[in-house]
Amino acid sequence: MGHREDLLEGAKRCLLEKGYARTTARDIVAASGANLASIGYHYGSKDVLMRRALVESAEEWGEGFTGPQDGREPVPDGDPVERFAATWDRILRSFLERPDFVASQVEVLGLLPRDPELRAALAGVLPEGGEGLVAVFENVPDTEVDPEAARVVGSFYQALLTGLMVQSLVTPGALPSGGDLVEAMRRVLSGSVLASREGRAEGGAGASGEAADGGPAAVRP
Structure with missing residues (x-):
């Protein structure tokens, strides 16, 4: 890898180990083996690099639900209710397995009101995130998700995802199951x-x- 890739990988490691706000340019240099000048040369600033690291970390996490599942039981491909519950169970397990990732994503929520550039960067990828979530739950490629499904259903999944991430950090032993989420929806709708x-x-x-x-x-x- 070149310095650009090394810096990004180093920034992603720092994001998980130190958090978004506490990571310094020197931390990234130490983690990547690059130098301070290369941050400005390749990314313009440490903040731009950290925003890229934040987005790529989320994308890589999402890709873990669309590729091979490492021997885990496959998500049911028939009944949509079973698929909904099973997919959420898999996501919730990942939260408990990767609290460092969850913490890095949740941390930025409190920074958004005072960091317009961070807010703009995340707003730019939010529609893609909704599209990706719909694809995961429907078990289809992203290209099969239409914009309206991404906007309406994707926003619903993103709202649940964010709330459950916070719950996993506060009360990891009391997270609802995928079945609980199905039951909640049934009660509300009925x-x-x-x-x-x-x-x-x-x-x-x-x-x-x-x-x-x-x-x-x-x-x-």
Whole structure:
């Protein structure tokens, strides 16, 4: 690799080990074996290099869900509900396996209001991120995802992804499962948020939240 590639790889390592804001130009030089002048020559500034490292780290993480799965059980390709749950289970496992990556991504959220250049850089790749997530969940190439699906469904996945990343850092032992997310969506869409899973199965709670016999649906204590 040349200095440009060495610098980027060094910046990505620093991002995981030290975080976005705490990484200095000298840290990147030490991690890459390059020199200070080469940062300016190849990237213009340390900040530009770190923004590139942040985006590429996220892209590489996402590619881990589209390539070979290293012996892991394949995601079901038939029923969309099963695929949704299984894909989220795989993503949630990756959060627990890679807390350094999750922390590096979550850290920048607090920096965005005061760093317009960082905000602009992420805004530029956000649509691609939504497109990539739709492709992962639908198990199709990015080229098959239309702009409207990327905008609507991709934004939904990104919202869930960001929230679950934060949860994985705060309460890693209490993350919902993919099945929990499916159940949450079912309750919201059926208007039975307060009905327990058991009560709905036994009493046949409908969209109104009432059991089939007209009485109140069972609620979780």
